[in-house]
Amino acid sequence: MSAEATEKYAIPQGFENAHAGPGDYTRLYAESIDDPDAFWGREGKRLDWITPYTKVKNTDFTFGNVSIKWFEDGQLNVAANCIDRHLATRGDQTAIIFEPDSPDDEAQHITYRHLGEQVNRMANVLRDMGVKKGDRVVLYLPMIPEAAYAMLACARIGAIHSIVFAGFSPDALSNRINDSGANILITADEAPRGGRKTALKSNADQALLGCSDRVKCLVVKHTGGQTTWTEGRDIDLRALMAEASTDCEPEAMNAEDPLFVLYTSGSTGKPKGVVHTTGGYLVFAAMTHQYTFDYHDGDIYWCTADVGWVTGHSYIVYGPLANGATTLMFEGVPTYPDAGRFWEVCAKHKVNQFYTAPTAIRALMGKGKEFVEKHDLSSLRLLGTVGEPINPEAWNWYNEHVGKGKCPIVDTWWQTETGGHLITPLPGATETKPGSATVPFFGVKPEILDAESAKVQEGNPAEGVLCIADSWPGQMRTVWGDHQRFMETYFQQYPGYYFTGDGCRRDEDGYYWITGRVDDVINVSGHRMGTAEVESALVAHEQVAEAAVVGYPHSVKGQGIYAYVTLMNGIEPSEDLRKELVKWVRSEIGPIASPDLIQWAPGLPKTRSGKIMRRILRKIAENDYGALGDTSTLAEPEVVDDLIANRMNKG
Ligand code: WTA
Numbered sequence: 111m112s113a114e115a116t117e118k119y120a121i122p123q124g125f126e127n128a129h130a131g132p133g134d135y136t137r138l139y140a141e142s143i144d145d146p147d148a149f150w151g152r153e154g155k156r157l158d159w160i161t162p163y164t165k166v167k168n169t170d171f172t173f174g175n176v177s178i179k180w181f182e183d184g185q186l187n188v189a190a191n192c193i194d195r196h197l198a199t200r201g202d203q204t205a206i207i208f209e210p211d212s213p214d215d216e217a218q219h220i221t222y223r224h225l226g227e228q229v230n231r232m233a234n235v236l237r238d239m240g241v242k243k244g245d246r247v248v249l250y251l252p253m254i255p256e257a258a259y260a261m262l263a264c265a266r267i268g269a270i271h272s273i274v275f276a277g278f279s280p281d282a283l284s285n286r287i288n289d290s291g292a293n294i295l296i297t298a299d300e301a302p303r304g305g306r307k308t309a310l311k312s313n314a315d316q317a318l319l320g321c322s323d324r325v326k327c328l329v330v331k332h333t334g335g336q337t338t339w340t341e342g343r344d345i346d347l348r349a350l351m352a353e354a355s356t357d358c359e360p361e362a363m364n365a366e367d368p369l370f371v372l373y374t375s376g377s378t379g380k381p382k383g384v385v386h387t388t389g390g391y392l393v394f395a396a397m398t399h400q401y402t403f404d405y406h407d408g409d410i411y412w413c414t415a416d417v418g419w420v421t422g423h424s425y426i427v428y429g430p431l432a433n434g435a436t437t438l439m440f441e442g443v444p445t446y447p448d449a450g451r452f453w454e455v456c457a458k459h460k461v462n463q464f465y466t467a468p469t470a471i472r473a474l475m476g477k478g479k480e481f482v483e484k485h486d487l488s489s490l491r492l493l494g495t496v497g498e499p500i501n502p503e504a505w506n507w508y509n510e511h512v513g514k515g516k517c518p519i520v521d522t523w524w525q526t527e528t529g530g531h532l533i534t535p536l537p538g539a540t541e542t543k544p545g546s547a548t549v550p551f552f553g554v555k556p557e558i559l560d561a562e563s564a565k566v567q568e569g570n571p572a573e574g575v576l577c578i579a580d581s582w583p584g585q586m587r588t589v590w591g592d593h594q595r596f597m598e599t600y601f602q603q604y605p606g607y608y609f610t611g612d613g614c615r616r617d618e619d620g621y622y623w624i625t626g627r628v629d630d631v632i633n634v635s636g637h638r639m640g641t642a643e644v645e646s647a648l649v650a651h652e653q654v655a656e657a658a659v660v661g662y663p664h665s666v667k668g669q670g671i672y673a674y675v676t677l678m679n680g681i682e683p684s685e686d687l688r689k690e691l692v693k694w695v696r697s698e699i700g701p702i703a704s705p706d707l708i709q710w711a712p713g714l715p716k717t718r719s720g721k722i723m724r725r726i727l728r729k730i731a732e733n734d735y736g737a738l739g740d741t742s743t744l745a746e747p748e749v750v751d752d753l754i755a756n757r758m759n760k761g
Pocket of ligand 1: 374419420421495496497498499500521522523524525526527547610611612624626627633636637638
């Protein structure tokens with residue numbers, strides 16, 4: 111038995127009245143699997159429906175035929191569920207606490223009533239511009255209240271939002287506007303982060319050069335910074351909102367109408383538009399938010415993600431607001447003005463639940479515990495992590511210094527595609543183990559399959575690829591505009607299952623340990639990236655002939671980006687060129703895709719049929735040559751020796 115399998119942390123005191131206790135979990139989980147119609151039929155009632163559903167689950171994972179529908183004959187409106195239904199009882203309660211980048215600027219407390227007015231004003235602006243149910247609206251915004259208003263304004267009139275993370279380049283933005291077919295872009299003049307400002311509007315200007323002339327640009331004048339203005343195309347959003355009515359009739363949406371499209375990276379090709387729909391998604395986001403974080407009325411809840419990622423969608427905006435929670439939106443970064451900012455904000459707003467990424471914990475751990483100890487963290491009841499496996503050192507530091515040994519840690523495993531948590535502890539029901547996401551959420555049936563034989567691995571322990579045997583309400587429904595790609599990506603390789611792309615181990619106690627991606631997706635600081643995207647950015651540079659990109663272990667980021675680059679004939683490698691290529695990738699995709707290491711590769715290891723052997727490149731980057739495996743099938747085995755001899759990151 112491995113050491114990890116035995117070391118369990120008991121449920122801390124204070125969770126006796128949690129939404130799920132130990133007995134509840136076993137009972138409810140069994141019911142959710144045995145009778146999903148009864149279980150989810152009941153859970154669906156947590157929302158207000160305009161037309162109640164009579165059908166609950168109608169799903170098929172058969173390749174060629176994949177179809178996922180939940181609550182399919184019900185009608186509802188997401189904004190009405192996140193705002194209107196709370197107004198009678200909590201109109202004056204804070205819905206959103208906005209904490210600006212600079213601690214010198216004052217925080218804003220936005221009540222449910224004010225939120226409703228702002229959302230309706232923005233919804234009316236969009237309606238007046240001709241935006242209708244089913245139209246797409248792209249959002250490219252800082253972490254400011256308008257980001258939440260815009261999401262909910264779209265939901266109110268039935269438009270489909272697609273958020274592009276503000277760290278993405280003009281090119282990436284342009285591609286997403288075009289793929290989604292949006293005619294409206296909502297952006298801001300500038301995005302302040304860590305005391306620096308990103309020129310969002312000027313990025314948007316550049317992006318729009320590659321889009322149809324029809325696209326209009328609504329601009330939030332946030333910092334008041336200088337921007338160029340294109341008459342007839344650019345519109346001052348706040349000015350229009352000020353004149354718009356605060357009444358706006360919500361559109362009755364079918365449960366299966368799309369709520370949003372969010373682009374995410376896969377192993378091949380361009381990022382895919384993950385489509386989430388209205389009813390099932392909101393039920394699942396609200397339920398997981400309530401149970402996983404043991405959210406109770408009056409709690410102050412903070413998720414440090416950005417709305418540009420799925421975590422921001424489900425756990426800053428939709429889940430918390432559907433539950434009538436107070437959710438904190440933070441514009442800044444963990445290390446500005448110093449490495450105590452998170453804890454200063456927790457103390458200032460008396461945060462009860464705090465949810466962040468392992469990479470942030472590791473970065474702060476490196477700065478020393480003094481930054482934590484300066485602040486009063488006695489309000490914290492629960493801590494969460496998401497985005498990548500958390501190493502036990504970081505888990506223990508989080509537990510000891512932030513949670514003071516009294517807060518359960520929920521290590522939540524999920525994906526853009528899953529809409530919400532699939533494997534996670536429930537704080538009142540699950541004993542935890544550092545580094546394990548523990549056990550499945552209600553209604554989720556994980557299976558570990560052998561990667562080659564596709565056989566289900568019964569019993570414990572087991573290891574293989576992680577698949578899910580049946581649907582849950584928060585599951586993505588399709589890839590925007592390409593259902594075939596949806597089926598091929600997730601349902602072809604292991605017939606009858608949703609394939610997650612993650613490797614996984616189940617220990618003697620039945621606890622799940624995610625071991626990382628088994629495909630060509632890497633996870634850098636919790637940001638998901640396709641190696642193929644970075645490669646295609648590199649080869650777009652005129653001096654690059656060929657490139658292969660892999661992940662390697664990085665002490666803070668989890669994974670770093672390691673690029674092997676073959677230059678065009680006659681081009682000499684140099685430090686300047688290395689810097690230029692890093693800059694090039696930043697401008698093609700965004701700073702999150704910057705290669706950490708670039709190795710000049712006179713040749714890349716290929717099979718005789720010309721396929722790059724990434725397995726070998728990965729091993730070299732990981733400094734694990736003992737396990738290179740069979741290289742005899744290579745066209746030129748000697749290139750491997752050169753790559754090893756000139757490896758970067760020696761040590
Ligand atoms: C990884 C983020 C281990 C995993 C919500 C998954 C995790 C990918 C965890 C999805 C976790 C996420 N433990 N690995 N708790 N959470 N991952 O789509 O590889 O940005 O497939 O969604 O992140 O990343 P995405």
